[in-house]
Amino acid sequence: MHPLTAFLADGSSWITFDVSGFKAEFWSLTFDGLAYGAIYALIAMGYTLVYGVLRLINFAHSEVFISGAYAVVFTLSFLGFGGSPPGLSTPALIGDLLLAMILAMVVSGIVAVVLERVAYRPLRKKGAPPLAFLITAIGASFTIQYLIEWWRGPNAENSVIMFIPKPLFSVFGSNVDDQQLIIFLAAIVLAVGVDQFLKRTRFGRGIRAVAQDPDTATLMGVNKERVIMLTFLIGGILAGAAALFYVMKVPSGVIYNGGFILGIKAFAAAVLGGIGNIRGALLGGLLIGLIGEYGATLLGNAQWTDVIAFVVLVLILMIRPTGILGESLGKARV
Amino acid sequence: MSAAKLARAVTVAAVLSLAVGACAANTSASSSSGGSSSGPSLPVVTNVPVPSDAANPAGDGKATCSGVSLAYAGTESVNNAQLGINILNGVKAAVNAHNAANPNCQVQLKTFDTEGDPNKAPGVVTSLVGQQDIIGVVGLPFSGESEAADNIFQSAGLVHITPSATNPSLTQQGYNTFFRGLANDNVQGPAAAKFMTSELKASSVCVIQDDSAYGIGLAAATIKALGSKDDANCNDKVTTGQKDFGSTVSKVMAAKPGAVFYAGYYTEAAPLDQQLSSQGFTGEFVGPDGVKDPEFVKLAGSASKNAYFTCPCLDGSLIPNFASAYEKVSGGVAPGTYSVEGYDSATILLKGIDTGITTRPALLSYVKNYNGDGLSKHFQWSSTGELSTSTIYAYEVKNGQIVYLGTIS
Structure with missing residues (x-):
């Protein structure tokens, strides 16, 4: 619309709005955006839970996630998956994928708990200020990344293709495929599960109590350290589930630094929805996924995906500084 | 409250870190998977026709020279090391063939490891040009390090042929010691x-x-x-x-x-x-x-x-004579990307030495006026150091392997 050619090295116009392309692809972008958004949401829940309880931004959560993705790749490679779909019967395939998901959950859960014990607990014992936790989190993130790089080398793992997505039904002329549907539904189910867990179980009550007021909760007999460990564990398990769906969508995406950008976007999703709030994480994740896809098409190219997602995040935070649903793990909303 | 502020500050930092962007340097490992071919069926070429008068580093065996050296400058370790090793082994194959055939002209090959790093290349090249017995160089392999160090070759008047740097701007610097042994982007x-x-x-x-x-x-x-x-x-x-x-x-x-x-x-x-x-x-x-x-x-x-x-690279493993000479120096590894280009570049410099050249200015003018076939293509340079005719080759993935389809004409 307003081509500012002088600003660009390659001489193309600067910002143009591709409205017709956006209209034509709207629904396919929506379905794909929701599928990616569901993955962001599952990772975002890990950020949100830890933040809600400890007021700590666990930057190493992206590495908790990528550890799970390695577990998925190793498990599936061991089961004979590779560069082409394995051609298994549906029940056998589901069994293999479930096994991979469970192992990924175990690995991510262990990494999250170990991280908590090694990196954060010693700081907590010394009563370190929040900035010390933040720097430790960033340090832990790089440490795990480069441990993986040292172990697996700088290249991505061989791709493991689970199945080729098949269109199931069509909505407004655009197909919804089985992969998109599985990822979306699984994220909803897991989010509802965690929400109910926090609401209805004794452990959930403990988590909410510590989130609300750690000192009083301790006085009331809640074991704070155990609650914190449990929080990291749940975050890790959700990241493990996200890892399976991520590899399903991007079979060659497992690389030592592959969690980094995804983690930042998931963190943004958590802040967007209202950090500390499970439903907010789900909503924020789906929105970040959608906005990125819409923005990329509307503005003409995929280099806008991340930019537009963060611009919208900043705009929403200006209007609602605590995120769309507000910050509240311990408070009334959960 | 302050924690919420912190969260937002971190988000802004995250935005910045995204904007600064990530970069990835990848080295390659070879392996294969993948399925059968589809799409248009183009004939696979399994034997590359070599020009009958392609320059041979062995020459006539009667050359006499002493005290002259050639050099390879480029990565042998760290970044994309495999690419540098492919080139170096091609150069070695040419020098070995020359020295075996010419008992009275033993050319020494010196190697200088730049690690492919634009920050390290200038220092390495400076020490290279200080050695007066070096009268010709194969390198540098990458565009980035070439941009950083080509001026040092220029001020020393030392001819160098790059077997792999393809950025078009390299020949627009006004240097007359830079020659590109392949097509540019x-x-x-x-x-x-x-x-x-x-x-x-x-x-x-x-x-x-x-x-x-x-x-x-x-x-x-x-x-x-x-x-x-x-x-x-x-x-x-x-x-x-x-x-x-x-x-x-x-x-x-x-x-x-x-x-x-x-x-x-x-x-x-x-x-x-x-x-x-x-x-x-x-x-x-x-x-x-x-x-x-x-x-x-x-x-x-x-x-x-x-x-x-x-x-712009030719698959050297399809030229049987070259492949066997190469495998002798590489320890049995087949020629890789830019091996042939390295061999051809070294061969041109060796032919110059065989005419009795012992100085940098003489070899520079020999390369400038060179006009002849190599294994990969015809070599003749324009005044800027760009090949006057350059060739691009096509490849296809078949059964999980990259196979050669021929030249694009």
């Missing part, structure tokens, strides 16, 4: 366009580029050459490190082009091709030399069966 773009429209018979093409100088330049050259065959509605730009290509795939699937050209490197090309294929894209996926790597096949899996590559 401005040649590859039009050749790729031609390959897609006349060989693959693509009715329309989507050009997708990354955010590197290489990808942007190559995409511009390709789009220009494609003309009306380029479908501007589905051209897209992606970022280095991107793994999910949802909006790009939607765009391509809506446009249904005959082929997609990806101007960039294999790290992003592989997941893009894989995601296109899984959404039912049935056209061809074409990439330049940055994508032509066994690693691409490994990462894209069976999706890579629709992949074709263009490259």
Whole structure:
């Protein structure tokens, strides 16, 4: 619309709005955006839970996630998956994928708990200020990344293709495929599960109590350290589930630094929805996924995906500084 | 409250870190997977016709010389080391052939490891030009280090032939000691366009580029050459490190082009091709030399069966005499990307020495006026150091292997 050619090295116009392309692809972008958004949401829940309880931004959560993705790749490679779909019967395939998901959950859960014990607990014992936790989190993130790089080398793992997505039904002329549907539904189910867990179980009550007021909760007999460990564990398990769906969508995406950008976007999703709030994480994740896809098409190219997602995040935070649903793990909303 | 502020401050930092961007240097390992071929069936070439009068480093065996050296300058370790080793072994094969055939002219080969790093290359090249017995150099392999160090060769008046640096700007610096032994990126773009429209018979093409100088330049050259065959509605730009290509795939699937050209490197090309294929894209996926790597096949899996590559590099393993000479110095490893180009470059310098040249200015003027065939192509340079005729070669993925299809003419 307003081509500012002088600003660009390659001489193309600067910002143009591709409205017709956006209209034509709207629904396919929506379905794909929701599928990616569901993955962001599952990772975002890990950020949100830890933040809600400890007021700590666990930057190493992206590495908790990528550890799970390695577990998925190793498990599936061991089961004979590779560069082409394995051609298994549906029940056998589901069994293999479930096994991979469970192992990924175990690995991510262990990494999250170990991280908590090694990196954060010693700081907590010394009563370190929040900035010390933040720097430790960033340090832990790089440490795990480069441990993986040292172990697996700088290249991505061989791709493991689970199945080729098949269109199931069509909505407004655009197909919804089985992969998109599985990822979306699984994220909803897991989010509802965690929400109910926090609401209805004794452990959930403990988590909410510590989130609300750690000192009083301790006085009331809640074991704070155990609650914190449990929080990291749940975050890790959700990241493990996200890892399976991520590899399903991007079979060659497992690389030592592959969690980094995804983690930042998931963190943004958590802040967007209202950090500390499970439903907010789900909503924020789906929105970040959608906005990125819409923005990329509307503005003409995929280099806008991340930019537009963060611009919208900043705009929403200006209007609602605590995120769309507000910050509240311990408070009334959960 | 302050924690909430902190969260927001961190978000802003995160935005900045995204904007600064990620970069990835990847080395390659070879392996293969993937499925059978599809798409247009182009004949696979298993034997490259070598010009009958291709320069032979052995010469007539009667050369006499003493105290002259050649040098290889370039990566032998760290970044993309394999590429440097491919070149160095090609150079070694030429020097060994020369010295074995000419008992009275033993040329010494000195090697200088730049680690492929633009920051280290100037120091390494400075110590190289200080050794007066070196009268000709094969290197530097990469465009970045060439930009940083070519002026040192220039001020020393030392001729050097790069077997692999393809950035067009390198010959526009006004240096007269720089010679490029292969086609540059401005040649590859039009050749790729031609390959897609006349060989693959693509009715329309989507050009997708990354955010590197290489990808942007190559995409511009390709789009220009494609003309009306380029479908501007589905051209897209992606970022280095991107793994999910949802909006790009939607765009391509809506446009249904005959082929997609990806101007960039294999790290992003592989997941893009894989995601296109899984959404039912049935056209061809074409990439330049940055994508032509066994690693691409490994990462894209069976999706890579629709992949074709263009490259200014010739597959040396298809020239039996060269391959066997090469394997003697490489310890049995087959010639890799840019091995032949390294061999040809060294051969030209050796032929100069065989005419009795012992000084840098004499060898420089010999290369400037050189006009003859090598194994890979005809060598004759323009005044800027660009080849007067340059060739781009085509490759295809077949049964998980990258196979040679021939030259794009």
